[in-house]
Amino acid sequence: MTAQTIADPVMRVQGLEKSYGKLRVLLGVDFDVAPGSIFALLGSNGAGKTTTVRILSTLLKADAGTARVNGFDVAAQPARVRQSISLTGQFAAVDEILTGRENLALVAGLRHLKDPGATADDLLRRFSLSEAGSRRVSTYSGGMRRRLDIAMSLIGNAPVIFLDEPTAGLDPEARIEVWDAVKKLAHDGTTVLLTTQYLDEAEQLADRIAILHQGRIIVNGNLAELKQLFPPAKVEYVEKQPTLEEIFLAVIGGGDRSNAIGTTTGVHE
Amino acid sequence: MTAYFFSDTAALTGRTLRHVTRSMDTIITTVITPVAMMLMFVYVFGGAIDTGSVSYVNYMLPGILLMTIASGISYTAYRLFTDVKSGIFERFQSMPIARSGVLWAHVVTSLVANMIALVLVVGVAVLMGFRSGAGVSAWLAVAGILLLFTLALTWLAVIPGLSASSVEGAGAFAYPLIFLPFVSSAFVPTRTMPGPVRWFAEHQPVTSIVNTIRALFAEQPVGDDNWIALAWCVGILLVAYLFAMVAYRRKIA
Numbered sequence: 001m002t003a004q005t006i007a008d009p010v011m012r013v014q015g016l017e018k019s020y021g022k023l024r025v026l027l028g029v030d031f032d033v034a035p036g037s038i039f040a041l042l043g044s045n046g047a048g049k050t051t052t053v054r055i056l057s058t059l060l061k062a063d064a065g066t067a068r069v070n071g072f073d074v075a076a077q078p079a080r081v082r083q084s085i086s087l088t089g090q091f092a093a094v095d096e097i098l099t100g101r102e103n104l105a106l107v108a109g110l111r112h113l114k115d116p117g118a119t120a121d122d123l124l125r126r127f128s129l130s131e132a133g134s135r136r137v138s139t140y141s142g143g144m145r146r147r148l149d150i151a152m153s154l155i156g157n158a159p160v161i162f163l164d165e166p167t168a169g170l171d172p173e174a175r176i177e178v179w180d181a182v183k184k185l186a187h188d189g190t191t192v193l194l195t196t197q198y199l200d201e202a203e204q205l206a207d208r209i210a211i212l213h214q215g216r217i218i219v220n221g222n223l224a225e226l227k228q229l230f231p232p233a234k235v236e237y238v239e240k241q242p243t244l245e246e247i248f249l250a251v252i253g254g255g256d257r258s259n260a261i262g263t264t265t266g267v268h269e
Numbered sequence: 270m271t272a273y274f275f276s277d278t279a280a281l282t283g284r285t286l287r288h289v290t291r292s293m294d295t296i297i298t299t300v301i302t303p304v305a306m307m308l309m310f311v312y313v314f315g316g317a318i319d320t321g322s323v324s325y326v327n328y329m330l331p332g333i334l335l336m337t338i339a340s341g342i343s344y345t346a347y348r349l350f351t352d353v354k355s356g357i358f359e360r361f362q363s364m365p366i367a368r369s370g371v372l373w374a375h376v377v378t379s380l381v382a383n384m385i386a387l388v389l390v391v392g393v394a395v396l397m398g399f400r401s402g403a404g405v406s407a408w409l410a411v412a413g414i415l416l417l418f419t420l421a422l423t424w425l426a427v428i429p430g431l432s433a434s435s436v437e438g439a440g441a442f443a444y445p446l447i448f449l450p451f452v453s454s455a456f457v458p459t460r461t462m463p464g465p466v467r468w469f470a471e472h473q474p475v476t477s478i479v480n481t482i483r484a485l486f487a488e489q490p491v492g493d494d495n496w497i498a499l500a501w502c503v504g505i506l507l508v509a510y511l512f513a514m515v516a517y518r519r520k521i522a
Contacts, residue, residue: 057363059521079365087363093356097288109280110366112273152360 010035010160010191011056015065018051025051027215028065033208035159038182038192040206042199047212049195050090053164056193057087070159086153090164093149094137100124100148101133104155111156123151127181143174150181161185163194167201172245173252179204274367281361281374288348289382299341299386302447303333304393310456311397318457323487326399330391331482332455335475336447337390338383338419342426343443345379349430350439353520362521372427372517379423380416387415401486411485414498418478421506422446427513431520455479474501 005012009032016029025048033039043049054060056067058078067074070084095103101120108116124133127147137145146166153161163182167175182205186192196202202209203223210220219226242250289295307329310318315325352358352371361371391399403411426443433439450456452466453475459467470476477497484491 054359059359059363082363083365085363087360089356089359093360095284095357096355097291098284102284102287106280106284107364110277110361110364112276156365 006032006034008035009033011039011067011069011193013052013056013065013067016052016055016062016067017064018048018055018060018062025215026055026062026065029212029215029217031210031217031220033191033193035191036186036189037207038186038194038205040202040209041193041195041212042197042202042209043195043212044197048215049197049212050164052212053087053162053193053195056081057085057162058082059087084158085160085162086156086158087162088149088153088164088166090168094145094152096138097136099134099136100129100140100144103137103148104152107152107155113155119155123154127151141174142170143177146170146174146178147181150178150185154185158190160191160193163192165195165197167196167198172248175201274370277367278370278373278377281370282377285348285374285378286381289378289385295344296382296386296389299337299344299382300389300393302340303337303390306336307333307390307394307397314456320458324398324400326394326397327401327486328483329456330394330399331479331486332450332453332475333390333394334387334415334482335418335455335478336450337386338415338422339443339446339449341383341386342379342419342422342446343440344382345375345423346426346430346433346439346442347436348378349375349427350433350436353431358520368521369517372513375427375430376420376423379426380419383419383423384416402488403486404488407485407488411482414478414481414502417499417502417506421502421509424506424509424513428509428516431513431516449473450475450479453479474498474505477501 011031011033013029013031016026017024018026029048029052031039031041041049041052051060055062056069056074058074058081061075069081072080072084074081095106098106101117101124104120104123105116108119113119121130121133124130127150129144129148129151132140132144137148140148150163150166153163166182167178170178179201182192182194186205186207192205194202194205206223208220208222209226210217212218219229307326310329311326315329318325320328349358349372352375358371362368429439429442452470453459453473454470455475459470459476462470477494478501480494481491481498484494
């Protein structure tokens, strides 16, 4: 189930290779991403997820292989690719010294929108940041910062959005906020390529999951297909203890959201 | 270069300028070292240095101004380094904008921040007794040389800003530049120095620039120093720009 090709993909990656000196990071990565879907690139630290995203977003040149985004070749037509994408980095790349509103207005200005101020206000409202909009980002919590980061990448309505480890370092509540934002994005027709090292995140969000391991995609499929790779489930009765995350959310009053979290007891029924 | 080069650069410059105006302490710390040097030399050592009929504060101000610029551009490197480290540099590089505008924004901001610092230092010098009968054209010439020197050192600062691996590394390159005026005609006449030191002092860029500015302030003919100073500034500018572009290409792959 690796190297599957689909009809009319919005992204097609074939035989991607990249080395840093003697360190070989990508050894031939292949995958297709369908328009309007959420595609998760799952892998441990150092698996090459960020390298892949950097190549797809024209920040890095591949040593071999091809990648097309929205019909454009990343090596031959980088400017056209940049018009088609929006990148949200691993470390929320927002300007700490500017206010949230100024960050949004700056990006809107750089995308040559008619009224950057109005775009900023609209996004602040959509991401529940209106009250914090006039405060400097350095005063924001991790979750607010990441929400602002995602809001910034929505400006200009790029058809493809890269989210590189969008919830790394966030507390459980903030993670759910980000998940909700990502789901809304895909619902509106944006294609999302998401990298993550959290299994439950891929499970929660992705239409397709590809596991990147030692420089290659070793598995590529939807959740049901991935589950079939494991030995058939046997029925056991296990008392389900609440996870610490569920307890945490219940105690702080986020209980209504706790059912949004994957409960992993390790048994398929 | 896209059709939006100027508007993109202007938007990005607005951002970096806010970094300066919202942390005025960077201007203050830029100004502190040169002002402290000025106080030391005018009120402690200056009495023992024979500068002929020229008052010592008049004599040393040109060197102090160059020291101010050398100290100011370490913040240019620091701001650029922070952008690269935080990831916002990559965010901008992945957007459909004039990509070099990100660098130019830092360059323009560096010029503005250094000009503010220079005005403050000249203000302190005036309080300490600096006087010049120089006319508008002489002042413009001084401003022009200082601007050119700032531009040259700014592109020099872009190199560590893009390629340093630590904050300390990004700023450390400025220290030798800050001390370069000591081994020049900035504080003591070079004729008092021993042979090899004197040779170095008379052939390094600071001396010709200092002599040019000093002559302009004193309403005297600038002579050959003017051309040597310009040649140094343009030379440093071109070499620094080339290496900065190499560092930039390496960064954006």
